[in-house]
Amino acid sequence: MTLESRWVSQGDLEKLRRREIRYTVARHIVTLPLLRVLTSSEDPLKLRRFLTSSRWFDLLHMDASDNTGSLKEMVETVGQNGGPAAENCSALEGVLPAEMLRIKQQMSNQCFEMAVQLNAGKSKRSCSTSEAERELPNFVSELERVKGVHFNSTLVLHRLQMWHAIGEKMKQAGPDAAVLKTVSDRCMALCSQIKQLQIENRNLQNEITEIQKQRLEIKRLTHEKMKEMEGLMSSKEHPEKYNAVLEKGLANLEKYKKMTIVTQNVLRGILLACKVNWLDDPTLRETVMTLEEFPISE
Amino acid sequence: VLFIKWVLTVFDMIDAKDRLRAIYGFIFSFVTDENLCPFICHLLYLLTRKESVRVFRVRKLLELQSKLGRQPYLLHLLSLYKVFCPELVTLSIPSRMRSGFKNHISPWKSALMGVQKRNNLQVPSSISMAFAGKDKSTSRKRKLNHLELPAMSAVTNKEPQMEQTSRRKLVPLVQIQSFSQLLENMHRIELPSQMGSLLGSSLALQYLDCVQDEAALLRLNFWLGYALHEEFLFCSDGGANQNAGEALQFLNRLLCAQHFLQEGFPSSDAFLYKFLNVWDGSLLCPQILNLLSNIPVIPSSQIKTLLFEPLMQLFFTSSLFFKCGLIECLNHMLLKWLTWHSVYALEDDLDISLNSHTSINITLSGFKDSVMDLVHFVGRLASVGLQLEGCHSLLLNFILDFYETVCDTFLKFGLPLMVMPPPGVFYTAFFATDPVSVDRLAYIMHRYKVNLTSAKSQEKVTKQAFHINRQTFRDFNHYLVFMVNGLWNSNMCYTEANLQLSEELLEKSGVPQYSTRFDLIHHPAFMSYSVDFHQKCWPGRKDMDLNSIKQSKPWSWYLEYLYTQGFDGLKDFIQNNIGRWA
Numbered sequence: 001m002t003l004e005s006r007w008v009s010q011g012d013l014e015k016l017r018r019r020e021i022r023y024t025v026a027r028h029i030v031t032l033p034l035l036r037v038l039t040s041s042e043d044p045l046k047l048r049r050f051l052t053s054s055r056w057f058d059l060l061h062m063d064a065s066d067n068t069g070s071l072k073e074m075v076e077t078v079g080q081n082g083g084p085a086a087e088n089c090s091a092l093e094g095v096l097p098a099e100m101l102r103i104k105q106q107m108s109n110q111c112f113e114m115a116v117q118l119n120a121g122k123s124k125r126s127c128s129t130s131e132a133e134r135e136l137p138n139f140v141s142e143l144e145r146v147k148g149v150h151f152n153s154t155l156v157l158h159r160l161q162m163w164h165a166i167g168e169k170m171k172q173a174g175p176d177a178a179v180l181k182t183v184s185d186r187c188m189a190l191c192s193q194i195k196q197l198q199i200e201n202r203n204l205q206n207e208i209t210e211i212q213k214q215r216l217e218i219k220r221l222t223h224e225k226m227k228e229m230e231g232l233m234s235s236k237e238h239p240e241k242y243n244a245v246l247e248k249g250l251a252n253l254e255k256y257k258k259m260t261i262v263t264q265n266v267l268r269g270i271l272l273a274c275k276v277n278w279l280d281d282p283t284l285r286e287t288v289m290t291l292e293e294f295p296i297s298e
Numbered sequence: 299v300l301f302i303k304w305v306l307t308v309f310d311m312i313d314a315k316d317r318l319r320a321i322y323g324f325i326f327s328f329v330t331d332e333n334l335c336p337f338i339c340h341l342l343y344l345l346t347r348k349e350s351v352r353v354f355r356v357r358k359l360l361e362l363q364s365k366l367g368r369q370p371y372l373l374h375l376l377s378l379y380k381v382f383c384p385e386l387v388t389l390s391i392p393s394r395m396r397s398g399f400k401n402h403i404s405p406w407k408s409a410l411m412g413v414q415k416r417n418n419l420q421v422p423s424s425i426s427m428a429f430a431g432k433d434k435s436t437s438r439k440r441k442l443n444h445l446e447l448p449a450m451s452a453v454t455n456k457e458p459q460m461e462q463t464s465r466r467k468l469v470p471l472v473q474i475q476s477f478s479q480l481l482e483n484m485h486r487i488e489l490p491s492q493m494g495s496l497l498g499s500s501l502a503l504q505y506l507d508c509v510q511d512e513a514a515l516l517r518l519n520f521w522l523g524y525a526l527h528e529e530f531l532f533c534s535d536g537g538a539n540q541n542a543g544e545a546l547q548f549l550n551r552l553l554c555a556q557h558f559l560q561e562g563f564p565s566s567d568a569f570l571y572k573f574l575n576v577w578d579g580s581l582l583c584p585q586i587l588n589l590l591s592n593i594p595v596i597p598s599s600q601i602k603t604l605l606f607e608p609l610m611q612l613f614f615t616s617s618l619f620f621k622c623g624l625i626e627c628l629n630h631m632l633l634k635w636l637t638w639h640s641v642y643a644l645e646d647d648l649d650i651s652l653n654s655h656t657s658i659n660i661t662l663s664g665f666k667d668s669v670m671d672l673v674h675f676v677g678r679l680a681s682v683g684l685q686l687e688g689c690h691s692l693l694l695n696f697i698l699d700f701y702e703t704v705c706d707t708f709l710k711f712g713l714p715l716m717v718m719p720p721p722g723v724f725y726t727a728f729f730a731t732d733p734v735s736v737d738r739l740a741y742i743m744h745r746y747k748v749n750l751t752s753a754k755s756q757e758k759v760t761k762q763a764f765h766i767n768r769q770t771f772r773d774f775n776h777y778l779v780f781m782v783n784g785l786w787n788s789n790m791c792y793t794e795a796n797l798q799l800s801e802e803l804l805e806k807s808g809v810p811q812y813s814t815r816f817d818l819i820h821h822p823a824f825m826s827y828s829v830d831f832h833q834k835c836w837p838g839r840k841d842m843d844l845n846s847i848k849q850s851k852p853w854s855w856y857l858e859y860l861y862t863q864g865f866d867g868l869k870d871f872i873q874n875n876i877g878r879w880a
Contacts, residue, residue, distance in 0.1 A: 144682065148722045151685050152729075153799050156792070157807055159729050163822040164809045170829050171842040184826030187732075188863070194734050195864035202702075209637065209710070216560055216641040219507070226508055265354075272327050 017097070302337040326355060330362070339375045477501065497522075497555045507559055522552075523565035549585040553592075560634075562592035574608035579616045587623050591630035594638070595660060598667040606675050613679055618690060621683050625696040628676050632669070632703055636711040639665060666715050673704055673717045681722025689726050691735060697723055698738045705745040708753050716750060716766050718773040721796045728781065729816070733823040733865065741867025743781060744874055746774055778875065785821070786876055788814040788848075819844050824860070831859050 170177050170184075267287075279285060326342065356376070363372050497503070497518075506514060525548070556562050570589060577586065596604060613624055643662060660668075680697040687693050701723070707713045718724075719742075727739040753766055776794075784790045790813045792799040804812050814820055819828045828844050835852055847856050861869045 144678070145721075147685070148681055148720075149796055149798055152721070152725045153797050155689065155726070155729055156797060156799060157803070159731070159822055160804075160809050160812060160815055161807055163731075163820070163825060164815065167820065167825055167829075167844070170825075171844075173840070181829070184829070188826055188830065191733050192864050195737065195866075198734070198738075199864070199866065209633065212560065212637050213641060216637060219560065220641055222508055223510070226510070268327075 326358075330358075335362070335366075335372075339372060343375050477504075497551055500558055503555055503558055519563055519565040522563055523569060526566065526569040545582060546585065549582060549589070553585060553588050556589070556592045561638075562589075562594060567593050571604050574605075574612070577608075577612065579612045579620050583620065583623060587627040588630075591627045591634060593631065595635050595665055595668050597660060597664060598671055601668060601671055606671075610679070613683065614686070618687055618693060621679075621687070622693055622696045625676065625680065625683075625693070625700055628672065629696070629700045629703055632672060632700070635665075635669060635672075636703075636707060636713060639713055640711045666713070669707075669713065669715060670717060676700055677717075677720040677723065681720050681726075684722060684726050689730065691730070691732050694727060694730060694735050695738075698727060698735065698742065701742050702738070702745070705742050705749060708749045714753065714766075716746070716753065716770050718746070718770055718777070724777055725796060728784070729822070731822045733827070733863075736821070736823045737865040737867040739867075740781075740865075740871035743778060744867065744870040747778070747874065750774060782875060784816045785818050786872070788817040790814070790816050814845075818856070818860070819847050827860060827863065828856070831856050 166180065170180050326338075359372060359376055363376075366372070506518070552566065556566075566589060570586070570593065573586070593605075609624065613621060616624075643665070676697075680693075680700070683693060684690070684697070701719050704717055704719075707715055724739070727735050730736055730739075750766070750771065757766075780791060780794065791797075792804060792812070793801075809815060818824055828847060829842070832839075832842055832844060832847060835847075835855065847853060857872070
């Protein structure tokens, strides 16, 4: 307000002041108790209805310059819903700007609280997605069950009626009956054949299953035997008297082997480092080819 | 870089691989070069043998890794080293790694294929049970086809005399011609360089299965996974027609190998899970379904997402024949699971290892859960499938096949689990218009009764922990009563929970005596038989009264007549449940 007072003329300032007063008073007196009533009833629907109703918007956005009379009317009608009358409207015209600002701030706080409550009310009603996901398979199976029942009943009715008609037809001695008879004879012959083949199939399948079981059994036994063999082989021991000689021989072999391996590695390192072209020289090539040959004894 | 790529592309055609191995050390030295590193790692992976793994090499690789970070190609090489010499590599390798090295060379490989096809090279038929030795590799031109199983070749091309220097004489697998030779040299066999060639010969597979060499299995799975992914998931060029024939052959070979071993490969299982999500249901349908049926038992927690969801989508949007094929495939899967259980599960409630290749353990109750999930899934598919296809007899036939397997789980396979068919299947089969289905249903009900009674008596005798859910018994009794009432007592119950047909509705339908309409005389499936019987029994009678068959003598003759038509299921059912020994 102080900023405006510098740029706005005195008359305009008066107009502005009056408008402000009317706004805040109207809101403060009428709507706050109204809102209190509504929010205390905890019915978000009513609240929402009120908020979206045109009255509220009119109240908020009204232009004071043309509607003072209608403001009174509105205030009275709204007030009839539960608020006190607005006779004190005119009495509060002398309120200070600071007071007005304070009331405005209070108003915005209460609007915010309303919005929060509305949202809370919304989420209370709908269930969360995880709950829905948990219940989904039950609903699906229930749906399938009901569909199945319906399908079965339709099937039964259909078969009942159809075969009753066919039976009646076959009982009569007309040409249709003869046609039906030939068809059914053919069906019977085919069915006997099918039955024979099915019995054969069943026997063969049983035999196959038996054979597969036996083969799998053999495989299992083979694995067991292999494990046993490995165990035996690893625990094999040399006879006592050769132990010392064998150990000495092995140690020697190891020593020489290690020497050879080290020399091989060194040679390889040298060749790599000096970038020697060993491909061209046949003797060198032979040597290089044997560098990797020594298997590790470990 | 180009040279190394070229070597990788033509690697399968190189005969003198041992020479490459001789300069392994030199090749290894190039690992430090950043540009060459991935390709070198790939080449080394293909060339590595157990002897090549040395401490200083491992150390070098680890150093590189700390410099470059956990690169996939380094990890692959290290994992192979780890398989050969686990004590040298102490790094923890993630158990599930992406398949293979990056496909730097695939455009080159496909170009090569194109060139060879243009030149019309001979297709080798060298993949046979008795494989010849090295002379084949030099004389015959081979068509490089990464789907073709490579011919077996020896690791070393040197003469056998040179091997006297080494302590162990290794006999290359390629030289083993018969089973007796295999037995003699069992502990001295050296695996070929191309693991894929093992898939072609049963001798090699037998050896692999017996010896359980982890390195070999890892290599084989890697190669298999690579080949499958290359061809099916990433195929970019080459006409679909040309590839289809090769793909078919390859898959057939793979199926033969799996059938021989009686178990699947982990890499083919992983490939199938991925493939199911993108499959359209028609490409190479029989082979894929057969491969599917070789999948080992999947734990219950994963089975839904891995298997059921994609299969459900495929099932409901496919033709009748695919539906039948899928039900058959699931039937075979169940059979294989049950067979495996009956052989391997000797002790109750212990952890049993799934198959020789994987290390997943599954308990008896976990296994039962998986089986139950599978059976319920098929039941659901069956009910809805029958509704969609209007109770087609072919589909019903396959479904009843499945339930023939299910009804005997206790007596045939020793698994203490009984699952009843869902109402969607039972009632559709009962009201079927062809006598074959009704007869089968009777057989299935008879087998259920036998299984349930033996299970119950065993429970009393041995007082074991297993007991069948009461609900199962209740369901069975309900079905049995319904069936007997309908077929025998001429007292069809229309108002039960699954039918819910009220009296008024039945009156409105205009069918007289509706409670007798589904007995053995008037049932749609048996009506032609009863008419025929009537004509044979009373040839002179002008007006046909089917109810006259109900008199005692004609009735027994009628039953006899039905039995001679081959309906043994009906015979078993009536004799055991109704006690009528005609």
